[in-house]
Amino acid sequence: xxxxxxxxxxxxxxxxxxxxxxxxxxxxxxxxxxxxxxxxxxxxxxxxxxxxxxxxxxxxxxxxxxxxxxxxxxxxxxxxxxxxxxxxxxxxxxxxxxxxxxxxxxxxxxxxxxxxxxxxxxxxxxxxxxxxxxxxxxxxxxxxxxxxxxxxxxxxxxxxxxxxxxxxxxxxxxxxxxxxxxxxxxxxxxxxxxxxxxxxxxxxxxxxxxxxx
Amino acid sequence: xxxxxxxxxxxxxxxxxxxxxxxxxxxxxxxxxxxxxxxxxxxxxxxxxxxxxxxxxxxxxxxxxxxxxxxxxxxxxxxxxxxxxxxxxxxxxxxxxxxxxxxxxxxxxxxxxxxxxxxxxxxxxxxxxxxxxxxxxxxxxxxxxxxxxxxxxxxxxxxxxxxxxxxxxxxxxxxxxxxxxxxxxxxxxxxxxxxxxxxxxxxxxxxxxxxxxxxxxxxxxxxxxxxxxxxxxxxxxxxxxxxx
Amino acid sequence: xxxxxxxxxxxxxxxxxxxxxxxxxxxxxxxxxxxxxxxxxxxxxxxxxxxxxxxxxxxxxxxxxxxxxxxxxxxxxxxxxxxxxxxxxxxxxxxxxxxxxxxxxxxxxxxxxxxxxxxxxxxxxxxxxxxxxxxxxxxxxxxxxxxxxxxxxxxxxxxxxxxxxxxxxxxxxxxxxxxxxxxxxxxxxxxxxxxxxxxxxxxxxxxxxxxxxxxxxxxxxxxxx
Numbered sequence: 001x002x003x004x005x006x007x008x009x010x011x012x013x014x015x016x017x018x019x020x021x022x023x024x025x026x027x028x029x030x031x032x033x034x035x036x037x038x039x040x041x042x043x044x045x046x047x048x049x050x051x052x053x054x055x056x057x058x059x060x061x062x063x064x065x066x067x068x069x070x071x072x073x074x075x076x077x078x079x080x081x082x083x084x085x086x087x088x089x090x091x092x093x094x095x096x097x098x099x100x101x102x103x104x105x106x107x108x109x110x111x112x113x114x115x116x117x118x119x120x121x122x123x124x125x126x127x128x129x130x131x132x133x134x135x136x137x138x139x140x141x142x143x144x145x146x147x148x149x150x151x152x153x154x155x156x157x158x159x160x161x162x163x164x165x166x167x168x169x170x171x172x173x174x175x176x177x178x179x180x181x182x183x184x185x186x187x188x189x190x191x192x193x194x195x196x197x198x199x200x201x202x203x204x205x206x207x208x209x210x211x212x213x
Numbered sequence: 214x215x216x217x218x219x220x221x222x223x224x225x226x227x228x229x230x231x232x233x234x235x236x237x238x239x240x241x242x243x244x245x246x247x248x249x250x251x252x253x254x255x256x257x258x259x260x261x262x263x264x265x266x267x268x269x270x271x272x273x274x275x276x277x278x279x280x281x282x283x284x285x286x287x288x289x290x291x292x293x294x295x296x297x298x299x300x301x302x303x304x305x306x307x308x309x310x311x312x313x314x315x316x317x318x319x320x321x322x323x324x325x326x327x328x329x330x331x332x333x334x335x336x337x338x339x340x341x342x343x344x345x346x347x348x349x350x351x352x353x354x355x356x357x358x359x360x361x362x363x364x365x366x367x368x369x370x371x372x373x374x375x376x377x378x379x380x381x382x383x384x385x386x387x388x389x390x391x392x393x394x395x396x397x398x399x400x401x402x403x404x405x406x407x408x409x410x411x412x413x414x415x416x417x418x419x420x421x422x423x424x425x426x427x428x429x430x431x432x433x434x435x436x437x438x439x440x441x442x443x444x445x446x447x448x449x450x451x452x453x454x455x456x457x
Numbered sequence: 458x459x460x461x462x463x464x465x466x467x468x469x470x471x472x473x474x475x476x477x478x479x480x481x482x483x484x485x486x487x488x489x490x491x492x493x494x495x496x497x498x499x500x501x502x503x504x505x506x507x508x509x510x511x512x513x514x515x516x517x518x519x520x521x522x523x524x525x526x527x528x529x530x531x532x533x534x535x536x537x538x539x540x541x542x543x544x545x546x547x548x549x550x551x552x553x554x555x556x557x558x559x560x561x562x563x564x565x566x567x568x569x570x571x572x573x574x575x576x577x578x579x580x581x582x583x584x585x586x587x588x589x590x591x592x593x594x595x596x597x598x599x600x601x602x603x604x605x606x607x608x609x610x611x612x613x614x615x616x617x618x619x620x621x622x623x624x625x626x627x628x629x630x631x632x633x634x635x636x637x638x639x640x641x642x643x644x645x646x647x648x649x650x651x652x653x654x655x656x657x658x659x660x661x662x663x664x665x666x667x668x669x670x671x672x673x674x675x676x677x678x679x680x681x682x
């Protein structure tokens with residue numbers, strides 16, 4: 001689903017990511033682990049399309065994505081959950097979820113919205129402005145996207161359990177397992193060992209921008 | 214990598230250009246006749262207009278190079294040419310701003326005896342001032358953003374958008390002023406009556422333009438060298454990694 | 458897809474605005490303050506008002522518009538929302554068009570609130586028959602400004618020096634629009650030569666058409682690495 005070959009990205013005098021090769025298959029959860037500054041976020045940026053590789057090849061959902069604008073099929077087929085939740089503080093949780101879902105061409109029925117928010121434990125806060133949410137609640141709101149963006153065949157998750165309590169951890173484990181069971185490819189970047197332990201079928205370690213052997 | 218250059222080449226061009234500049238200065242001050250109304254101050258006109266012509270050409274070519282960069286940067290196999298056009302655009306903008314500063318300082322010196330004021334919202338001068346500001350913004354962005362990919366894109370965007378604006382501004386100010394400004398070079402104002410004046414002007418334009426080309430070339434080489442140094446750092450980190 | 462995304466982004470911006478009233482309040486307040494300051498600075502009387510009035514109106518549009526631009530993109534900076542928008546299937550073009558429409562709407566609404574006040578404070582008489590020309594000038598001018606401002610505002614929103622850089626690059630580019638707007642406003646107030654207005658309308662329309670074609674091209678190429 002996602003395949004990187006010798007993928008490299010430089011920032012000034014440093015390789016943020018160097019010769020990264022890897023395949024992320026359907027129905028598998030691949031974890032990318034590493035210390036701060038190991039190149040995890042760069043990898044996320046490259047796969048998401050926010051950064052352009054300096055060298056190397058990248059294919060996402062069968063399309064060449066190393067250079068040039070991405071076709072809409074890739075954009076809607078690849079779900080991206082960045083480290084910072086994509087949330088407008090002045091909209092309510094429900095409105096934020098509706099907006100994201102509509103941006104991805106999937107109008108949300110009120111039933112689907114309700115069940116998604118219920119699932120992530122935000123049904124009571126759904127009508128409140130997102131600026132009143134705690135960090136953990138914002139993360140839960142982001143997780144609700146996993147339930148509504150059903151067109152996404154591959155998911156890229158950057159630290160999906162940030163700010164969550166142990167219950168939240170359990171939620172992440174359940175949601176990601178469901179994605180895997182429905183045949184989606186999941187790339188999860190995290191430095192939380194417990195989460196990786198519980199979820200990862202494959203685990204890749206980055207060290208100073210390189211794959212550790 | 215490249216072979217070391219012969220020690221003669223770096224000296225040759227500066228010497229040639231220096232001699233040419235001296236020649237032009239001599240010709241302008243000793244050979245061309247004194248302008249009747251303005252006297253010696255008029256001599257600055259040769260360098261003022263010559264710099265202005267170079268300056269606007271530099272900005273214009275910078276915009277073209279920037280379009281080239283934006284079009285080519287994502288084409289497979291064109292990466293090298295895209296990088297080069299970005300480096301060239303950067304050099305052109307730098308020297309363009311330098312020339313703009315020359316024009317904007319010599320302008321008032323000439324304008325005082327010619328028009329009686331230090332500043333006149335004359336169409337070409339105004340369009341030069343505005344494009345100058347735009348490219349100052351361009352350089353500020355470049356300076357603060359280092360050589361980040363995004364900064365290259367943004368800078369190119371600024372250069373591209375500036376050119377139609379310059380033309381429209383020229384047009385707008387002509388419309389605004391009703392078109393009663395001196396047309397020295399095109400002959401309507403009758404400034405370049407004497408053949409020696411025309412020769413001097415042509416020499417000044419040519420030399421100043423050559424100097425601009427040389428300076429841009431030097432800047433481009435500097436940018437390339439900087440990029441090469443960065444590449445060496447990257448290679449070094451590769452080597453270190455291989456040794457581990 | 459693109460049209461729908463434009464609508465979604467625009468609706469989101471308007472919805473947030475209806476809820477917080479941040480942008481319009483600050484723009485309108487700022488615009489009124491500029492006019493008051495100008496009124497004192499020029500110790501306006503009737504003859505002077507006719508001379509500098511159009512200029513004051515357009516300077517106000519320019520400054521209030523810049524303020525609106527900052528606010529419009531501040532919203533996308535919180536929580537890296539801009540990345541979220543750019544990653545959406547419709548891509549950067551939809552973001553650009555939605556933000557241009559948003560800025561045009563915000564400036565227009567501010568003008569509707571502030572203009573009567575401005576005309577009263579400055580004391581410029583705008584005859585009834587001049588209103589269509591004035592409205593047309595406003596429309597063309599605000600569109601031209603927004604096309605350029607949103608391009609640079611969106612591009613530079615993530616840079617550290619945005620408050621300085623955005624005016625440095627936006628103002629020189631929109632000078633033709635400002636001159637045209639001032640001249641047309643003067644003409645609407647019964648100033649200037651007959652027939653002159655047509656030339657200025659052509660200039661402003663030309664500006665809008667050129668940048669309507671150029672800015673989306675640049676934006677889509679610059680915003681994606």
